[in-house]
Amino acid sequence: MHALSARLKIQKGNFSLDVEVDFLKGITGIFGPSGSGKTTLMHLISGLEKPDEGHIEIDDKLILDTSKNWNVKSRKRQIGYVFQEGRLFPHMTVRKNLLFGSVYADKTQQIIHFDEVVDLLEIRELLEKRPKNLSGGEKQRVAIGRALLSAPKLLLMDEPFSSLDIALRKQIIPYLIRINKKIGIPMLVVSHDLPDLLSLTQELFLLRNGRVEGHGNYFDLIQSEKSLDIMRGAGLMNVIPFKVESHDVENGLTHLINRDASHEIHVERELINDCCKVGDELNVSLRPEDIAITLNEISDISIRNQLKGNITKIIKKENRTYCLVDVGFLLIVSITQASQQKMNLEVGTEVYCLFKSMALQINL
Amino acid sequence: MNELLNFSEDELLAIRLSFRVAFWCAVFILPPSVFMAWWLARKQFRGKSIVEGFLNLPLVLPPVATGFILLLLLGTNGIIGKYLNEWFGIKLAFSFYAAVIASMVVSFPLAIRAIRLSIEMVDPGYEEAAKTLGANSLQTFIRITLPLALPGIISGFVLAFARSLGEFGATIIFAGNISGETQTIPLALFNEIQVPGHETAAFRLLLVAVVFSFAAMSFSEILVRKLHHRK
Numbered sequence: 211m212h213a214l215s216a217r218l219k220i221q222k223g224n225f226s227l228d229v230e231v232d233f234l235k236g237i238t239g240i241f242g243p244s245g246s247g248k249t250t251l252m253h254l255i256s257g258l259e260k261p262d263e264g265h266i267e268i269d270d271k272l273i274l275d276t277s278k279n280w281n282v283k284s285r286k287r288q289i290g291y292v293f294q295e296g297r298l299f300p301h302m303t304v305r306k307n308l309l310f311g312s313v314y315a316d317k318t319q320q321i322i323h324f325d326e327v328v329d330l331l332e333i334r335e336l337l338e339k340r341p342k343n344l345s346g347g348e349k350q351r352v353a354i355g356r357a358l359l360s361a362p363k364l365l366l367m368d369e370p371f372s373s374l375d376i377a378l379r380k381q382i383i384p385y386l387i388r389i390n391k392k393i394g395i396p397m398l399v400v401s402h403d404l405p406d407l408l409s410l411t412q413e414l415f416l417l418r419n420g421r422v423e424g425h426g427n428y429f430d431l432i433q434s435e436k437s438l439d440i441m442r443g444a445g446l447m448n449v450i451p452f453k454v455e456s457h458d459v460e461n462g463l464t465h466l467i468n469r470d471a472s473h474e475i476h477v478e479r480e481l482i483n484d485c486c487k488v489g490d491e492l493n494v495s496l497r498p499e500d501i502a503i504t505l506n507e508i509s510d511i512s513i514r515n516q517l518k519g520n521i522t523k524i525i526k527k528e529n530r531t532y533c534l535v536d537v538g539f540l541l542i543v544s545i546t547q548a549s550q551q552k553m554n555l556e557v558g559t560e561v562y563c564l565f566k567s568m569a570l571q572i573n574l
Numbered sequence: 575m576n577e578l579l580n581f582s583e584d585e586l587l588a589i590r591l592s593f594r595v596a597f598w599c600a601v602f603i604l605p606p607s608v609f610m611a612w613w614l615a616r617k618q619f620r621g622k623s624i625v626e627g628f629l630n631l632p633l634v635l636p637p638v639a640t641g642f643i644l645l646l647l648l649g650t651n652g653i654i655g656k657y658l659n660e661w662f663g664i665k666l667a668f669s670f671y672a673a674v675i676a677s678m679v680v681s682f683p684l685a686i687r688a689i690r691l692s693i694e695m696v697d698p699g700y701e702e703a704a705k706t707l708g709a710n711s712l713q714t715f716i717r718i719t720l721p722l723a724l725p726g727i728i729s730g731f732v733l734a735f736a737r738s739l740g741e742f743g744a745t746i747i748f749a750g751n752i753s754g755e756t757q758t759i760p761l762a763l764f765n766e767i768q769v770p771g772h773e774t775a776a777f778r779l780l781l782v783a784v785v786f787s788f789a790a791m792s793f794s795e796i797l798v799r800k801l802h803h804r805k
Contacts, residue, residue: 258702284705291706297699301721310717314708360707 212267213396214364216274218254219263227251227261227420233398237390239407240400241441242417248400249294251417252366255398256291257284268363285314290357290365290395295373296349298341304352305337311360319361321393327355330392331385347378351385358389365389365397371406383409404444409493412449416440429540432532435525442527448496448541454486463567466494472538475515477567492572498544500569503533504562505553517541517563524550524557531555535563578778585775587754588762589782595670595758596738599677603685603734608727611689612715616698630683637743640679644748648675672749673756677738684737685730688794692726693719729797736790739783759783 215232227247242248253259255266257274260281266274268289273282298307308324328334331351341349350370357365370386371379387410390397401407407414412428416437424437431437432446452466455474463476464486477494486492507516519537526532531550533543541563545555555561581589614626632640648655649667658664666672696719704714720727742760749756751765759779766776 256706258706284702285708285710287706289706291703293699293703295699297697297703299700299703299718299722310704310709311707314713356707 212270214255214266214268214398216255216266217264218251218261218266220250220254220259220261222250225250225420227254229417229420229422231415231422231425233396233415234413235394235396236413237386237397237399237411239411239414240398240417241404241407241414241444242402243440243443244402245419246417247420248402248417249368250420252291252368252398252400255364256289256366257282257287258291288319288361288363290360290362292350292353292357292365292367292370294369296341296353298344298349298352298356300341303338303340304333304344307341307352308337308356308359310356315359315361319363320359321361321395322358324359327358330388331355345378346374347381350374350378350382354385354389358393358395362395365395367397367399369401370399371401371403379406386410402444404441405447405495408447408449409495432540432542433523433534438525438532439527442530442532446498446532446542446544448498448501450494450496450539450541452492452494454488454490454492456488466492468539470538473517475517475567475570477570477572481567481570481572495571496541496565496569498532498542500565501541501543502564503535503543503545503549503553503555504564505559507562508564511564513564513566515565515567519561519563521555521557521559521561524555526550533561535561537563578774578781581778582775584753585762585778588757588759588779591670591673591754591756592739592758595673595677595741596735598674599681599738600685600731600735602674603678603682604727604731607682607685607689607730607734608720611686611693611730612719614686615690615693629686632680633683637680637741637745638747641676641744641747644672644676644679644744648672648748667748668750668752668756670749670755673745673758676744676748677741678734680741680744681734681737685734688730688733688798689723689727691798692723692729695726696722725797725800729794732790732794732797736787736794739786739790 212232213235217230219228220226225247227250229251240248240251250259254261254264261276263276264274272280273287274280299310308327331354333348333351333355336344336348336352344352370382374382386397389395399407399410408428414425414428414431415422416424416431418440423440424431424434432441450468452468455465455467457464457479462479464479465474465476467474517537519535519541521533522536523534524531526547529547531545531547533545533555535541535543543563610629645652645667647653650659650665655666658666666675700718700722701714704718709717740760741758742764745756745758746761751757751761759782763776763779763783766772766779
């Protein structure tokens with residue numbers, strides 16, 4: 211069953227949006243460059259704007275059908291909307307902000323209680339403060355909590371990272387994952403920042419010029435040239451799930467192992483901090499530019515991470531060549547065209563992917 | 575100096591009356607001003623500039639002309655006043671109520687302007703957020719727009735009050751110059767200036783007018799500043 215399915219058409223001046231989307235439960239990322247219609251799409255789904263033509267169902271309940279003149283008002287749609295800037299009411303304390311929607315919410319449909327939200331988002335100390343005294347990350351958490359307490363069936367998040375600096379972005383992501391795990395509410399997260407989005411979900415919709423240019427799993431998407439073209443300007447990223455295998459205290463390394471236990475990589479223990487126990491799962495991100503390709507395993511080199519695989523696809527874009535390498539999981543590697551030609555790399559070539567452990571980023 | 579504070583019975587009457595008229599004027603003008611201000615600030619409709627022009631008319635029309643229009647409409651033989659008199663026995667012209675109505679008409683555009691500015695400064699994003707959280711338009715207005723625009727609304731109240739204290743032209747035409755009933759400070763001042771030898775009395779009233787007008791305008795400015803600060 212789909213969490214939400216929608217067909218929407220709207221013309222606004224020179225810009226037109228014409229999309230058909232089906233979102234599964236879980237977290238779905240909507241990625242697109244600015245001006246691609248992401249916010250318009252969110253507005254149409256939430257009812258803040260009305261499409262020229264459209265049809266929306268949430269949980270198989272009809273929310274909008276312009277052909278039948280059916281339009282459930284924004285306030286009745288049970289969609290939690292976390293705005294880019296948070297939009298906390300400045301004249302109310304955090305507590306009153308959080309409780310704003312609960313008076314209108316159907317108590318039987320409440321998905322989470324006040325105390326749970328406060329604990330989950332760690333905002334108990336902030337309850338009596340005014341929004342102007344909160345940091346960006348705190349505001350964002352309160353805004354998420356406020357939306358959750360209005361008993362939504364779906365959570366929309368418009369650029370939840372863009373108002374935060376890099377350190378804070380990393381902090382908000384675990385909260386979102388926790389919310390999704392704990393209360394299972396479907397989430398649509400809009401962003402123009404691919405690495406941030408990927409640390410949250412691999413299920414993506416690509417939007418460009420008001421059209422859906424691709425949807426599905428990130429690793430399926432990068433195999434299509436069109437999707438790759440949309441995404442590559444925003445920072446392609448490899449995101450690989452790993453499990454903590456062992457801590458090598460003596461050498462300051464942690465050994466990670468991938469899902470089917472076929473590959474082991476090493477990361478600096480500092481990166482992991484002490485937050486992960488043996489057996490914990492985590493996502494490792496790695497930029498395609500930070501991977502080198504060799505034809506043979508190299509023993510006299512400081513780089514310990516050398517994964518063997520076959521090239522499954524080569525995509526050339528301007529001066530870059532993107533190689534998809536199946537090393538048990540897919541890795542996207544970006545090299546220069548000159549290297550590709552000199553090394554005679556083709557589909558099927560057996561290669562080794564080399565990367566320094568320092569190049570890895572850990573998402574918990 | 576003592577002379578300046580030694581108010582006569584009639585002068586005190588005029589001062590008290592002025593405040594009564596100003597108070598009721600501001601109280602009655604507030605709800606329609608808030609509504610019109612919200613309507614003009616938030617809604618787009620055809621003929622909006624015509625509505626705005628009509629509402630602002632008392633700002634530029636000679637107050638005497640406004641008074642005359644009121645007389646034509648609400649006077650005992652006026653277009654509406656005739657029926658008020660015939661059906662309900664209500665005679666508005668040349669009464670305390672006429673003084674209040676005259677003040678209301680001239681202060682209406684001022685109050686709307688102040689309140690409208692403050693509502694326009696409320697980010698509609700907050701109202702959108704309230705709607706996605708389940709609030710209807712009225713609940714959104716009461717819980718979000720009104721409190722955020724409050725300094726401007728108080729400022730509108732004070733401006734209406736102050737404008738009423740200074741109202742002369744419309745009042746003298748529509749309400750007359752009846753001591754104790756419609757003779758407010760400006761009308762009493764007008765009387766005193768007409769009579770030779772009453773300069774001290776005129777000064778006393780002048781002083782009262784200056785002090786209260788100044789206080790009201792300063793207060794209103796402080797509120798406007800507060801509004802900007804909150805942003």
